[in-house]
Amino acid sequence: MHKGKNRSWTHWFEIPASNYDRAKRFYETIYQMDIETVEMGPYKIGHYSPQ
Numbered sequence: 584m585h586k587g588k589n590r591s592w593t594h595w596f597e598i599p600a601s602n603y604d605r606a607k608r609f610y611e612t613i614y615q616m617d618i619e620t621v622e623m624g625p626y627k628i629g630h631y632s633p634q
Contacts, residue, residue: 607620610629
C-alpha cells in the first residue's frame, strides 16, 4: 500500500447453507464475532459489521 493513501475496500461473500442456524454458529465460533440475522422474504442472511 502506498504511503498517504487511504483505501476503502468492500467485501461480499455468499456461502449457501442448508442449515442457516448451524452455519451461523460455526462462523461465529471460528471467527469469534457476532453475526446479525436479516430476513429478506424466505431468506435469512447473516451480516457482520466491524465495530
